[in-house]
Every structure is written in C-alpha cells, then in structure tokens.
Amino acid sequence: MDLATAWAIKLTGLKDQEKFKALGWGLRTWDQWYFNDCDDRFGTDWPGRIPAQLVAHTLFYFTDPGDLVMDPMAGGGVVPDVCLLFERKCQAFDLAPIPDRPEIEPFYWTADTTTWPCTREPDLIFFDPPYFTKKKKAYQEKADPETPPISSLSRHQYMQFFARFFELAHENTRPGAILAFLNADWRDFESTPAKKESPDHAITLFDFHRLLSETGWKITHRIECPLSSERLSGTLVQKMQDKRILGTVSRTLLIAKHI
Numbered sequence: 001m002d003l004a005t006a007w008a009i010k011l012t013g014l015k016d017q018e019k020f021k022a023l024g025w026g027l028r029t030w031d032q033w034y035f036n037d038c039d040d041r042f043g044t045d046w047p048g049r050i051p052a053q054l055v056a057h058t059l060f061y062f063t064d065p066g067d068l069v070m071d072p073m074a075g076g077g078v079v080p081d082v083c084l085l086f087e088r089k090c091q092a093f094d095l096a097p098i099p100d101r102p103e104i105e106p107f108y109w110t111a112d113t114t115t116w117p118c119t120r121e122p123d124l125i126f127f128d129p130p131y132f133t134k135k136k137k138a139y140q141e142k143a144d145p146e147t148p149p150i151s152s153l154s155r156h157q158y159m160q161f162f163a164r165f166f167e168l169a170h171e172n173t174r175p176g177a178i179l180a181f182l183n184a185d186w187r188d189f190e191s192t193p194a195k196k197e198s199p200d201h202a203i204t205l206f207d208f209h210r211l212l213s214e215t216g217w218k219i220t221h222r223i224e225c226p227l228s229s230e231r232l233s234g235t236l237v238q239k240m241q242d243k244r245i246l247g248t249v250s251r252t253l254l255i256a257k258h259i
C-alpha cells in the first residue's frame, strides 16, 4: 500500500483540524501560505509538483467533506491524494497520466475543447497549470508529440487557452462553485535588467484576473504561496544582482466564485 493511502485510512473519521495536527502541518490562519518543501508522503515526484499542505489549506477553507474536487491538470497527483486524506471526492485528469495512478484519467485540453470530462458538477476546481514556458522541456518529455503541453504555446495562444478553459469551467459548474487557480507572474527577467523588461513579453496575475472576470468568475481571495528562493546558488544570485535582474518567487492562488 502506498503511504498516501495508508495515511488516509489511519485518519479516516477525524475532523479536518485533527488531520492537520496528526500530519504535523501547522494550520495557517492568514492569507500567506509558505511551505518550504513538498511533503513526500503525498503525490508522485513530478515537474512542478506542489506541496500537499497548499492543497490541504484550499480544501480546509473552501470545501466540505464529501464535496467533489476536480483537478484538470493533475501531474503527480497531489490533489487526489489530499482529497482522499481529507475525505473529499476527486476527479483528476492530465495529458500524461502516471501508469500506476489509475485515478488520473487521460484528457487533453486545447483552446477548442468543447467536452467536459467530469461526470458530476465539481464543487471546486483546483487548477495548477504550467506557468507559461516554465519547465516547458520537462512537461514536453512527459507528453506525446501529438499532445504538446500548454507550455509549448505562444503567449497569445496560451492566453486564448485560458479564456476558453475559464468559459468551459463556468458552463459546467453551478453558481457558487469555486475555481482555485494557482499561477505566478511570468516575466522575461532571466537575462533582462528589471528596467528593460517589456510588458509585451509578460503574463501577470492581472491578465488572469481580467480573463476570469470576463468569463463569469468573481475573485474573492488572493493568497500568496511564495516559491522557495533557496534553490538558487549564490553565484547565480550574484550574477542577477550585477545585472540588476529582479527575480520572481511570488506565486498566487486566486480563489474565484461562479456568479
């Protein structure tokens, strides 16, 4: 039996707060959720894997036990694992499902998608897509050449994809449903001094805010979930400072309600 299932069985019937305590996760009371590391007990190692604690906090504040959670781009399966743990139902999809994780169903989203793979209306959609071209190569390696990940799209196509996805999600949920959308500002900072960055190359949370508002979603919360900066070597940091490059460790969870 895998660890995630063993923990889920062990904690069955406990209240959410008791589960946080048993897992050794301090419950965050404020709208800043920083977790230094992923908890290896949950989810398979995967590019862009997120901490299980981040998912657990989303479920704690925005769902009830028994609710249905949908994960359209489930990657290493942290969301289904945490749903099992916190007794929420889950339907998860990805273009590259992991063979020993039958709970993640194959599904390929495009800007032309008209079908909705969930068999019931979800109460919450936890959406953690690739942050534009970040980790593009790693996602391409997991995918088939015929089904390239959205990180291979141009900036324009990438934004068109989200406009369609948010619209489709709105059509397939009822009023009151929640979309939890995790993303980070994308800027061409890697070799460009901050003062010379062009807004035409950037995709920021404000762009997603606009798309969500245009497709019937009302943003209710903005939760900061910063990435760790410790993975950058001292030499790299020094180079960035010499060139006046302003890095980004911000990552934001937007909570939007179907209105």
Ligand SMILES: C[S@@+](CC[C@H](N)C(=O)[O-])C[C@H]1O[C@@H](n2cnc3c(N)ncnc32)[C@H](O)[C@@H]1O
Pocket (backbone or CB within 6 Å): 043, 046, 047, 048, 049, 050, 051, 072, 073, 074, 075, 076, 077, 078, 079, 093, 094, 095, 096, 107, 108, 109, 110, 128, 129, 130, 131, 139, 142, 143, 148, 149, 150, 151
């Ligand atoms: C940021 S990762 C998700 C990580 C996941 N939350 C975890 O913690 O392991 C984004 C996922 O989106 C998937 N993906 C990218 N483009 C897709 C598409 N067009 N259709 C379906 N899945 C896609 C990738 O295969 C990748 O697993």
